Amino acid sequence: MTYSLAIHGGAGTLLKENMTPEQEAAYHDALARALEAGEAILRESGSAMDAVEAAVCALENEPLFNAGRGAVYTSEGTQEMDAAVMDGRDRRAGSVAGVFGPKNPVKLARAVMERTEHVTLIGPNALEIARKAGLEFGDRDYFFTQSRWDALQETLAMRARGEVSDDPARRHGTVGAVARDVGGNIAAATSTGGMTAKAPGRVGDTPMIGAGTFADNATCAVSATGHGEVFIRWNAAGEIAARMRHAGEDLATAADHVVLQDLAPNDGSGGVIAVDGAGNIAMPFNSQGMYRGSVRQGSAPETNIY
Numbered sequence: 001m002t003y004s005l006a007i008h009g010g011a012g013t014l015l016k017e018n019m020t021p022e023q024e025a026a027y028h029d030a031l032a033r034a035l036e037a038g039e040a041i042l043r044e045s046g047s048a049m050d051a052v053e054a055a056v057c058a059l060e061n062e063p064l065f066n067a068g069r070g071a072v073y074t075s076e077g078t079q080e081m082d083a084a085v086m087d088g089r090d091r092r093a094g095s096v097a098g099v100f101g102p103k104n105p106v107k108l109a110r111a112v113m114e115r116t117e118h119v120t121l122i123g124p125n126a127l128e129i130a131r132k133a134g135l136e137f138g139d140r141d142y143f144f145t146q147s148r149w150d151a152l153q154e155t156l157a158m159r160a161r162g163e164v165s166d167d168p169a170r171r172h173g174t175v176g177a178v179a180r181d182v183g184g185n186i187a188a189a190t191s192t193g194g195m196t197a198k199a200p201g202r203v204g205d206t207p208m209i210g211a212g213t214f215a216d217n218a219t220c221a222v223s224a225t226g227h228g229e230v231f232i233r234w235n236a237a238g239e240i241a242a243r244m245r246h247a248g249e250d251l252a253t254a255a256d257h258v259v260l261q262d263l264a265p266n267d268g269s270g271g272v273i274a275v276d277g278a279g280n281i282a283m284p285f286n287s288q289g290m291y292r293g294s295v296r297q298g299s300a301p302e303t304n305i306y
């Protein structure tokens with residue numbers, strides 16, 4: 001069996017005319033590094049779970065993306081991160097919501113899966129698990145990015161003027177990875193800072209199993225990015241798997257249906273990356289762009305924005 005890996009760095013209003021060639025190159029390079037981090041594991045016959053964790057860690061460490069180091073700010077100027085992992089072998093899953101501290105929230109999600117009997121943890125006990133697992137912590141300076149801070153000020157100023165131009169596509173971003181390993185197992189991981197100027201305590205789709213993250217060898221592994229509230233209400237990731245399981249749809253048909261027919265008409269801008277048990281990849285989105293990349297055993301890695 002051959003391996004495949006797909007990653008995303010968020011979807012939204014990504015217009016070529018708003019991007020300098022240097023910015024474009026920086027995104028492509030960052031995506032390529034994350035693909036390589038995941039592929040290095042798959043190449044050595046490592047597990048899909050290890051590969052998606054490594055790819056997401058690389059994206060979390062990159063201030064360009066809204067996760068880990070580059071996380072966006074809440075309306076109060078704090079940062080609250082959500083992350084999840086799911087293993088397609090046995091549907092084991094772990095997630096955290098609203099955490100600040102661990103440099104790689106995806107590692108904490110995995111620690112919840114492996115070290116506790118629960119699926120989702122929040123609050124001080126989630127951080128306690130991170131400490132027990134020996135995870136690295138960062139402070140406010142580590143997580144500070146000027147562009148995210150400026151984005152918060154702009155959004156707050158717009159709100160103060162009573163402008164509802166809160167185009168959700170402008171405010172989001174997330175990172176994720178899905179993989180199939182040479183053993184035929186699949187896994188998904190997603191990590192996010194959420195949406196700029198979100199209310200403190202707001203939890204998005206990312207850590208909700210079946211909404212922003214899902215994996216089951218029998219169908220597919222999915223990592224979503226987009227307007228989280230809508231992805232939750234449409235049970236986006238789980239619905240793709242359900243269409244495959246119950247309606248017999250193939251991966252591309254099921255993923256397209258959910259992204260284009262269910263989410264798009266209902267204010268659910270964004271997209272998903274998905275891989276099925278046979279290693280096929282689908283990456284549909286209904287926004288102008290989605291930072292994404294994929295690689296299959298025996299082919300060269302590809303990264304795209306628009």
Ligand code: ASP
Nearest residue numbers: 172173174204225226228
């Ligand atoms: N889905 C994420 C959230 O709602 C944001 C994003 O993917 O852009 O928290």
